[in-house]
Amino acid sequence: MDAVIRSCHTHGRPDLAERLTRRRTRLLHPQLRVLVLGGPAQGRSRLINALINAPVCGIVPDSETEVPTVVQHAAAPVAHLVQRDSPAADWTAAVGMRSRIPLTTERLGPSLAEVTASLPPGTPLHADVGVPRTLLANGLVLIDAPALSFSAPGGAVAAAQDLADRAGADLVLYVCETGRPLGDAEVGVLAALGQVFPGLVVVLTKADYAADWRRDLAEARQRLHRAGINAGVTAVSSALRAQAVRAGDDALNRESGFADLIVHLRQMVEAKPDRLARATAAALGRIAVQELAVPLRAELDKQDDDAVPESARHLQVTHQHLDDLRKSTVRWQNRLSDEVTDLMADVEHDLRERVKAIIADADEFFGEADPAKSWDEFEPWLRQSLQELAQTSMSWLSERTEWMARRTADMFPLEAGDVLPPTALAVTGGSSDGAYGLDAPPVAAFTPGQKLFIGLRGSYGGIVMFGLATSLAGMSLINPISIGGGALFGGKSVHDESKTLLKRRQAEARAAVRQYVDDIFAKLNKDSRDSVRRAQRALRDHFMAVTEDLQEAAMESLRNAKAAADRDAAARELRGRTLRAELTRLAELHTQSLALGERNSA
Template sequence: MTSWEAGTTAPTGPASLIPHPRPAPDPLRGAAAGDPWWMDTMDAVIRTCRAHGRADLADRLARRRARLLHPQLRVLVMGAAQQGRSRLINALINASACGVLPDADPAVPTVVRHADAPAAHLIRRDSPAADWTAAVGLQARIPLAADRLGASLAEAVATLPAGAPVHVEVGVPRSLLAGGLVLIDAPALPGAADVPAVQDLADQAGADLVLYACEAGRHLGDDELALLAGLGQSFPGLLVVLTKADYAPDWRRDLAECRLRLNQAGIGAAVAAVSSSLRLHAVRTGDETLNRESGFADLLVHLRKMVEAKPDRLARATAGALGRLALQELAVPLRAELDRHGAGGSSDAAAHLQATHRRLDDLRKCTVRWQNRLSDEVGDLMSDIEHDLRERVKALLAEADEFFSTNDPAKSWDEFEPWLREALQELATTSMTWLAERTEWMARRTADMFPPEAGDVLPPSALAITDGGVLQGVSTLDAPPVATFTPGQKLFIGLRGSYGGVVMFGLATSLAGMSLINPISIGGGALFGGKSVRDESKTLLKRRQTEARNAVRQHVDDIYTKLNKDARDSVRRAQRALRDHFTAVTEDLQEETMESLRNAKAAADRDAAAREAHGRRLSEELTRLAESHAQAQALSDRARA
């Protein structure tokens, strides 16, 4: 045993600085003592990832598969700042390989591996996401002085751009490392570390195992438990080491509480407590008792067992864990899509079919509405046109009565008759114009019952509907036959009236001794005769006026009856025309909607069949993923057995 290698890191037999190399396993058959089943399962998962379009996930699994076939066990030591990570590694190998920069907690990771002679290089990677295990050229390897590693590293880092992706590779001749163990001192984790980012760091570092360092006496926080839970899923064999146990008043209680918290969180991690100071002092003094008290003896035994277990149990457990995670990640979108499919989410075709059904129902309701509206409007128009005609005729008759109250029909008939004919013609024209306007308004009111998507459903010209109802010209009204007051009639009426006056005044004057016929009686007779003629003349005038009024009223009633009938006939013709027009529009819309409904139903049937087939494919794919997940779980179960 050489002077720089002492304690439990030394082999029990004769020491050799050049250990016998371990044969690399056959990629087609797995390790000699292992089970190649894990490779078959992992290959199946990789093919499944590529089939699902997850080339990134497949590439990550392929890199982990290749590293599992490598004989070295790469242990990533990580933790928060000032938790004793670097001292832990230095104590394991009994060499100052980590934490050599002047800074308290450098951000330059260090990879410690076996070498025949102490050597160190600063490796400059192509990018922050580059794999640490990838081969680099000589121009990317900066030699460092092993005897003054800290100063040499500081000088080399100072020549590089700030933030350049670098790590240090340190080779030391140690039998612990010669057995295939590689220790990686990761940069300090931030206070709230992002689990995916830490997992990517471990994947880039090529880690096979993660060792999380935490100072004894400090309880694991919720963020740390979440980080450990995420790491434990990707890296079976997770190891939590409580450092600085010599500074903790009751490190055994801290160790028990740490185990309890990890078990409660469902994290399957091994837990150990060590003291780097005691380990280094025990190595310097050769004190085996103090070395056992430092806790490193058990830690070294555990690490050696993990190196031996990598081709078999650790490979199976890692393959099973990675397979389960990958399959779960693939199943999440499939299950979400299947849930949406099972939730009855309507497709565009189904939505279009429902909208077409609603449009057809609306059209059926619209048919009832416009028919009711047209019937109501026709009834109102009938009543209104009759009322309008009656009021107009009443006004005309009142004007005619007023005319004949002061005029003699025998003398003014020629003047009255043209006025009456013109007034009746104007009444008919006005009524017909108003009827046409109301008919057009009725057509618009009925068209409003159609849905907006039907467009303009008015007939080409609503006024043209009433063309057949235009009234003909008003006929001429002949003068009523009236009795004439001839001179003979006047003489006869005058003599008849004067007789009474002569007798009445003659008798009155006979008392005075005068004869019956005297100038006074003759004058009285003439007076009474004139009055009789005037009274008879007034009576005949009133009779002529009454007869003229009756003739005019009869004539106007005939005109009103004709106008009313023509108006009703016009309204009925308009009703039929509008009914036929809107019925044709409704039939066209129904035919168009039915055609759209047939097309929508066919599209919905095709979409439903496609969705059903897609749902079956999703279920079948989830079933296959579940079977692969069961195989990955079996790998993990066999690894734990």
């Protein structure tokens, strides 16, 4: 028991060690404390009174025993009502004189009733009665416990164990009325008591009232045997015992069954230091070792069943996270490259379409307008259109760049969090206001001299043509009609030349605008490409820095997880060896308990 108690402390069970220590102390005491248990009105008090031939138990009229009564040997009759410190206090604990209230032995029942009524309700009490009896002289103590209640499932078992513990019992007599079979709840109580109280005895009382008490005795033994309960069974009659004592009739005393019970109790008093102590130590040690081994086996089984411990699972998750991060690095680099290629193509296409629209508007304008007269009106429109083109293109490029950054950031794992740049990427390009002006193309002036020369050259043909025609009519070559025809042909020549010069100026203006717009397109396209490349480099550097930070953090987490997994594996291995060693040691104690019990049985 000392070894088992030390094991209880080792395994963090001070409560179990305390219970075993109390039982060990009681086993070393010379007294044999016998607890008499049973249900209501089963004859417990009469059994004790008949054993010692004294009315000391069940002496409160018309009341089931509520105050436990401890009956032991004394040189002269004496009785006290003992107030315990708490309901859980042992009845064997020493108390001061202030806690012991004397009772009148000549009128024990009324005295007990009076004193009990004067105390506050719920005060933990028990009666301590001493009588001079030979049966009690060798250390036998009889304890009349309160009746057990079987109304709540399992409550009777706990109540019986609690009563036995507080009473400091070494032996239990369970009292049941003859003629009534043992109930399932009672069998449960007996099974629990039989494990920790070797020498358990079931006493069938009131045998004188049973029609066939021998059959009841045999059935009770068979019921206990089927339940695996090692307990003795006997039948007694308190009425016959009282009559035999009064008449001094030994035969009637033997017929009452008390003679055999008294012999058994005396044998148990003599056997307590040796056989009973060994049997009790074996039973308690076996049960305690089994109780200690249960959590150890459960922990060891959990270690065996848990193929992948938490630290190893964390290491696997960390490895997977690092692999995902490496894959995401390839994905975001490919995504960024594809987005940049698409963006450059889209920007060039957008610029080209917008430039085509401006050129088409300029061609339409110069299809009718004279550049020499309307250039001052056209040039501000062209400058404003080109400026709006540049601003719109840069704004759209900035939005696409931010969208490209978000698309690239989506390639990172979710646990990476927000990996976008802290500020928006600046997209610059194009020239400042006023840089899109275009000087008017050089236009040859249509001077009066040129008009006069072209008019004379054209009128010459008209004069000759009309002069020859009129000469047939006898008129001179130069006449009013020929002069009028010359003037008409000269005016038409000037008009035709003027239209030719206008179309030439318009063509030159359209060519100049187209060339200029193409130059602006080339410049804006280059600026856009440069902006995209700058954004690409900025995003690449940013995401690469983020990737390096994430990889460094993942590598650090991997190193920590690896170290934790190694420590956990070592700790699990050490804990497993410790558990197996403890289970082996507990198995040795269990084997010793079994051997002690077998030697006691032999």
